[in-house]
Amino acid sequence: MASIRKLLTLLGGLTTTALFLPMSACAGPNVTPRVKPTLSQAVAAPAPRRAPIVTEPRYFKNSVPHPRLAPHINGAIDQSEFSRKPVIFIDPGHGGRDPGAIGVKGTYEKEITTKASNSLKALLERTGRYDVRMTRDRDVYVDHDLRLRVAREGGADLFISLHADSAGTRSARGASVYTLADRAKGRSKKLVSSSQNWIVDVDLSKQSDPVGDILVDLAQRKTESQSEQFADILLSELSGSTELVGNSHRRAGYFVLLAPDVPAVLLELGFLSNPQDETLLLQSSHRDKMMRSVVSSIDRYFAEER
Ligand SMILES: [Zn+2]
Known part of the structure; x- marks a missing residue:
């Protein structure tokens, strides 16, 4: 599904960050990976916000455990995935x-x-x-x-x-x-x-x-x-x-x-x-x-x- 591809894209982009986490943070279903803000965003944002927990896309059945999606750095969720x-x-x-x-x-x-x-x-x-x-x-x-x-x-x-x-x-x-x-x-x-x-x-x-x-x-x-x-x-x-x-x-x-x-x-x-x-x-x-x-x-x- 495109959802999996999106997950791959999101997590693929986060590989460097994820490598610094213990393995359970990557594979466990209950842990949301944290994302470091970029330097420019750290300067622009006075107080770092806690990243919202993203609910699983409705396409996914529970048959295959998968890591939770990390939100984009700005916290925005791409809704187009759900409506197309x-x-x-x-x-x-x-x-x-x-x-x-x-x-x-x-x-x-x-x-x-x-x-x-x-x-x-x-x-x-x-x-x-x-x-x-x-x-x-x-x-x-x-x-x-x-x-x-x-x-x-x-x-x-x-x-x-x-x-x-x-x-x-x-x-x-x-x-x-x-x-x-x-x-x-x-x-x-x-x-x-x-x-x-x-x-x-x-x-x-x-x-x-x-x-x-x-x-x-x-x-x-x-x-x-x-x-x-x-x-x-x-x-x-x-x-x-x-x-x-x-x-x-x-x-x-x-x-x-x-x-x-x-x-x-x-x-x-x-x-x-x-x-x-x-x-x-x-x-x-x-x-x-x-x-x-x-x-x-x-x-x-x-x-x-x-
Ligand atoms: Zn043929």
């Missing part, structure tokens, strides 16, 4: 020089993902409840790294990557949903601390920084539980609009699922290697039906979150 619409990022798989899978009748996966994504965007916008963005809106190649970057920088609350599957056998058919596999979590963490430095909120250039490690762990745990929750809702809604493969909730280490603080799923709409699925995916009525199920899932997810 959830930001949904739709990621149409492949594009440009990368056609993705090619169907038995020659259908390119990128064409299906683009059409389905455009339909989903229109349906979501029609609700008026979401701020909807896309990682690409034309038939262009977009690097996976860039897809994640724009989603994070755009404040994504939910990231949905759309794809169409392909298998060695023609008999495999149906939709499936992927979330991040356990084995890929180390890779996700590595991304944060790598020299690419594409995640700017937390400075993990010091590998031994225990505060940074705790923050990333917290963000990852919260993100994982939100992604799993959304995947379950999505599959239950999709079961009413399309065939699902057996074992339809799957885990993988796909790059677009790696952001440690953006709940993300990858939806395989069906198999282009199956003639029936390919025919259905070419029909706008079928794609729209599936996308209406995705909209219902998003509605349910945010209703349960709050």
Whole structure:
């Protein structure tokens, strides 16, 4: 959630101060970290004020303990976080020089993902409840790294990557949903601390920084539980609009699922290697039906979150 990102930003900025506190002050739920005023503010303010205790944002359930937010130095709380619409990022798989899978009748996966994504965007916008963005809106190649970057920088609350599957056998058919596999979590963490430095909120250039490690762990745990929750809702809604493969909730280490603080799923709409699925995916009525199920899932997810 953006809330976690905000927490990371706030606490990431306070890392230097927090390092001087005992560890319990960083990890314990009942201790509010204190913030030293800057020199200019110390001069401007005649008497230092006691920092107000900030109540937890209502997004957070109590399932994951997390440090309390420290207020900004001027005591102001950014209310925009509480009033803005959830930001949904739709990621149409492949594009440009990368056609993705090619169907038995020659259908390119990128064409299906683009059409389905455009339909989903229109349906979501029609609700008026979401701020909807896309990682690409034309038939262009977009690097996976860039897809994640724009989603994070755009404040994504939910990231949905759309794809169409392909298998060695023609008999495999149906939709499936992927979330991040356990084995890929180390890779996700590595991304944060790598020299690419594409995640700017937390400075993990010091590998031994225990505060940074705790923050990333917290963000990852919260993100994982939100992604799993959304995947379950999505599959239950999709079961009413399309065939699902057996074992339809799957885990993988796909790059677009790696952001440690953006709940993300990858939806395989069906198999282009199956003639029936390919025919259905070419029909706008079928794609729209599936996308209406995705909209219902998003509605349910945010209703349960709050
Ligand atoms: Zn694909």
